[in-house]
Amino acid sequence: MAVVLETVGLTKSFGGVLALDDIHVAIAAGEVVGIIGANGAGKTTFVNAITGYVKPDRGRIAYLGRDITAHPPREITGLGLARSFQVPQIYTSLSVLENVLLTLAARARQSRRVWTPLHTPEREGQAIAVLEPFGLKEHARRPVSELPEGGLKLLDIALSTALRPKLLLLDEPTSGVSSSDKFGVMETLLQILREQRVTVIFVEHDMDVVTRYAERLLAFVEGRIIADGVPAEVLANPEVRRVVLGSA
Ligand SMILES: Nc1ncnc2c1ncn2[C@@H]1O[C@H](COP(=O)(O)OP(=O)(O)O)[C@@H](O)[C@H]1O
Ligand SMILES: [Mg+2]
Numbered sequence: 001m002a003v004v005l006e007t008v009g010l011t012k013s014f015g016g017v018l019a020l021d022d023i024h025v026a027i028a029a030g031e032v033v034g035i036i037g038a039n040g041a042g043k044t045t046f047v048n049a050i051t052g053y054v055k056p057d058r059g060r061i062a063y064l065g066r067d068i069t070a071h072p073p074r075e076i077t078g079l080g081l082a083r084s085f086q087v088p089q090i091y092t093s094l095s096v097l098e099n100v101l102l103t104l105a106a107r108a109r110q111s112r113r114v115w116t117p118l119h120t121p122e123r124e125g126q127a128i129a130v131l132e133p134f135g136l137k138e139h140a141r142r143p144v145s146e147l148p149e150g151g152l153k154l155l156d157i158a159l160s161t162a163l164r165p166k167l168l169l170l171d172e173p174t175s176g177v178s179s180s181d182k183f184g185v186m187e188t189l190l191q192i193l194r195e196q197r198v199t200v201i202f203v204e205h206d207m208d209v210v211t212r213y214a215e216r217l218l219a220f221v222e223g224r225i226i227a228d229g230v231p232a233e234v235l236a237n238p239e240v241r242r243v244v245l246g247s248a
Contacts, residue, residue, distance in 0.1 A: 001028035001029055001030070002028065002029045002064075003026045003027070003028055003029075003062075003065070004027050004028065004029050004031075004063065004064060004166065004167050004199045005025075005026070005027040005050065005061070005062070005063055005081075005167060005199075005201075006025070006026045006027070006061070006062045007023050007024060007025050007026075007049075007050070007059060007060070007061050007062075008024055008059055008060045008061075008062075009022050009023070009024060009058055009059035009060070010022070010023040010024075010046075010049060010056050010058075010059035010060070010061065011023070011056060011057050011058040011059050012042075012045055012049055012054060012055075012056045012057050012223075013057060017040075018222065018223045019042045019045040019223050020042050020045055020046060020049060020056065020059075020223045021042075021222065021223035021224045022059070022224070023046065023059070023223075023224070023225060025218065025225060025228070027167075027199060027201065028199075029197075029199055030197060030199055031199055031200070031215060031216055032190065032193075032199075032200045032202075032213065032214060032215045032216070033200065033201045033202070033214060033215070033216045033217070033218060034201075034202055034203075034204050034210045034213070034214030034216070034217045034218070034231065035201065035202065035203045035204070035217075035218045035219075035220060036203075036204065036205075036207070036210060036217060036218070036219050036220070036234075036240075036244055037219060037220030037221060037244055038221070038243065038244055038246075041220040041221055041222060041223070041244075042220050042222070042223040042224075043171070043203045043220050044171055044203065045223075046220070047083060047169045047171050047201075047203065049061065050063075050068075050076075050081070050169060051073055051076055051077075051081065051083045051169060052068070052070065052071050052072055052073040052075070052076045053073055055070045056069065056070065063076070063079060063081055063167065064079075064080075064166070066079070068081075077163060077165075080164075080165050080166035080167065081165060081166065081167045081168075081169070082160045082163040082165035082167075082168050082169070083160060083168065083169040083170070083171065084156045084157050084159075084160045084168075084169075084170045084171060084173060085156060085171055089156065090144055090152060090155060090156060090159070091144065092143075092144045092145050093143065093144075093145070094143070094144060095140065095141055095142060095143055095144065096131065096136055096139050096140050096141070096142055096143075096144055096147065096155060097124070097127055097128075097131070097140040097141060098118075099144060099155065099159060100127035100130050100131060100158070100159065100162055101118050101119065101123055101124070101127050102118070103130075103159045103162045103163065104123055104126055104127060104130075104162055105118055105123075106163075107162065107163055107164065127140070127162075128140060130158050130159075130161065130162045131155075131158055133158075133188055133191075133192055134154045134155070134157070134158045134185075134188060134189075135154070135188075136151065136154060136155060136158060139151065149176070149178065150176055150177040150178060150181055150185075152176070153173065153174075153175070153176050153177055153185075154177070154185060157170065157173055157185075157189055161189075161192055161193070161196070161198075164196065165198055166197075166198060166199065167198065167199045167200075167201070168193060168198050168199070168200050168201070169200075169201045169202070170189075170200065170201070170202040170203065171202075171203045172203050172204060172205060173185065173186070173189065173202055173204070174186060174204065174206060174209055175205065179206075182206060182208075182209055183208075183209070183212070186209055186212070186213050190213055202214070207235065207245070210231060210235075211231050211232075211235065214231050215230070215231075216228070216229065216230065216231075217229065217230070217231045217234040217235070218234075219234050219237070219240045219244050220244075221239070221243050221244065226239050226240065226243075227239070227240050
């Protein structure tokens with residue numbers, strides 16, 4: 001299977017804290033990979049380094065065989081590698097629909113590099129199609145600030161799918177989503193991503209979500225990957241149980 005993403009010796013420290021400590025990992029096309037780890041284990045830094053938001057001290061990142069180490073985020077997104085944020089990056093004063101339209105316009109600029117109008121009937125149709133699977137269609141005309149709980153997170157994820165990425169990194173996609181809605185969100189999201197043949201890496205706290213949706217699991221401890229394999233195996237690993245799950 002083709003390798004989509006590969007890191008070689010990826011290392012990053014902040015002051016005295018080694019947030020990423022010599023990370024070597026390869027992700028194959030179509031994999032759905034979960035990342036677990038205690039707070040401060042380096043999960044977000046890993047996502048930030050890959051997407052260009054953090055410049056690594058050492059090491060290389062290759063995406064589809066191409067070196068993207070320390071490339072600017074917009075350039076990386078333009079290559080088909082998108083992300084969502086632990087705290088959604090959304091224009092809260094605009095409507096839900098306008099946020100999607102802005103993302104679609106950004107995508108069009110990336111491919112055509114010409115200015116195109118934001119509101120066209122065609123664009124609106126595309127935007128509604130982005131919102132619909134996430135149950136956000138009926139909220140399209142509302143200001144983002146009036147979305148129900150968990151709606152911002154859903155919108156953020158919907159926006160990242162609007163970019164039609166080949167690889168999507170999700171930083172805690174279900175945080176802030178009520179536990180009764182978590183499975184529904186993941187179900188919807190993964191169904192869409194599988195249809196679009198997107199490779200997925202998601203950081204997740206909820207072990208039930210990880211067990212159900214990750215095909216492969218990486219466990220981070222203090223900037224290192226201490227276990228990598230199928231979820232049942234990784235979750236049974238004694239060090240993972242002790243350090244990550246806290247059940248000695
Ligand atoms: N921009 C930053 N400046 C200083 N320290 C940071 C920064 N980003 C992350 N860190 C530190 O790096 C470590 C890893 O953080 P992070 O990647 O956010 O962990 P996680 O997402 O696993 O909770 C933590 O000790 C955190 O405090
Ligand atoms: Mg984090």
